[in-house]
Amino acid sequence: MALDLPESLSDAWQRVGTRTAETTVMMATITAETTLYEPTDGAGPTRIDAGPSDVPLRSLFTVEMTFSPPLPSVGVSPASVFSMAAPTAKSQFVDTIENEGLVVERTRDTLEFEAPNGAAGKWYVLDASYPLESGDDGEAATALPAEAHVAVWPTERSYGMAGGTVPLSPDGDGSDLESGPPESLADGDGSENPEDESSSDRRGPDRDLEFDLDPDRDRETVAALIRNLEA
Numbered sequence: 001m002a003l004d005l006p007e008s009l010s011d012a013w014q015r016v017g018t019r020t021a022e023t024t025v026m027m028a029t030i031t032a033e034t035t036l037y038e039p040t041d042g043a044g045p046t047r048i049d050a051g052p053s054d055v056p057l058r059s060l061f062t063v064e065m066t067f068s069p070p071l072p073s074v075g076v077s078p079a080s081v082f083s084m085a086a087p088t089a090k091s092q093f094v095d096t097i098e099n100e101g102l103v104v105e106r107t108r109d110t111l112e113f114e115a116p117n118g119a120a121g122k123w124y125v126l127d128a129s130y131p132l133e134s135g136d137d138g139e140a141a142t143a144l145p146a147e148a149h150v151a152v153w154p155t156e157r158s159y160g161m162a163g164g165t166v167p168l169s170p171d172g173d174g175s176d177l178e179s180g181p182p183e184s185l186a187d188g189d190g191s192e193n194p195e196d197e198s199s200s201d202r203r204g205p206d207r208d209l210e211f212d213l214d215p216d217r218d219r220e221t222v223a224a225l226i227r228n229l230e231a
Contacts, residue, residue, distance in 0.1 A: 034063045122151070
């Protein structure tokens with residue numbers, strides 16, 4: 001069952017679709033139901049005219065995670081194995097959105113934050129890009145730089161998980177890359193455990209994309225989702 005958006009966001013965002021992925025770890029089967037949302041205002045390019053990705057240029061997502069058998073039934077507290085579960089959940093989400101056409105390049109930051117239920121969670125900031133369609137003249141396809149935010153935290157029986165994608169400036173000057181999660185949720189200096197310090201090839205698109213580009217606003221929207229989600 002998909003998690004509902006907080007009331008403060010439900011009128012401005014609409015459901016795009018739900019994807020279900022299943023993995024097995026040891027004797028447990030983990031099912032992750034990921035629901036994507038896009039803005040309802042219709043401003044800017046859509047998934048169809050921007051490129052082959054089915055992930056909206058601006059998106060929110062929630063993930064309902066279930067374990068079979070449930071962790072408490074086998075004497076395991078979700079918090080006690082969180083250090084192993086969090087990166088596994090993040091990797092499973094990356095696989096899901098990459099299957100939808102988004103390109104995830106690296107994990108830029110891993111930060112700690114206080115989840116809505118008071119638990120200590122992990123907040124991942126991923127460097128990503130949206131592939132754009134090649135032009136009719138046969139020119140190579142370009143990509144719009146973006147970042148994906150993935151927050152994971154332990155709950156009583158499982159894990160909460162939510163986040164979103166944020167399109168960045170297409171000029172590739174790196175000016176957007178200094179900002180991570182809003183300080184209201186994430187603690188840290190943004191430098192903990194990056195998986196790959198190598199620079200990415202972030203070519204800007206050859207054509208103008210007329211839509212409202214505001215990374216700081218979009219990051220705060222992602223934070224509002226996580227801050228108010230009942231998982």
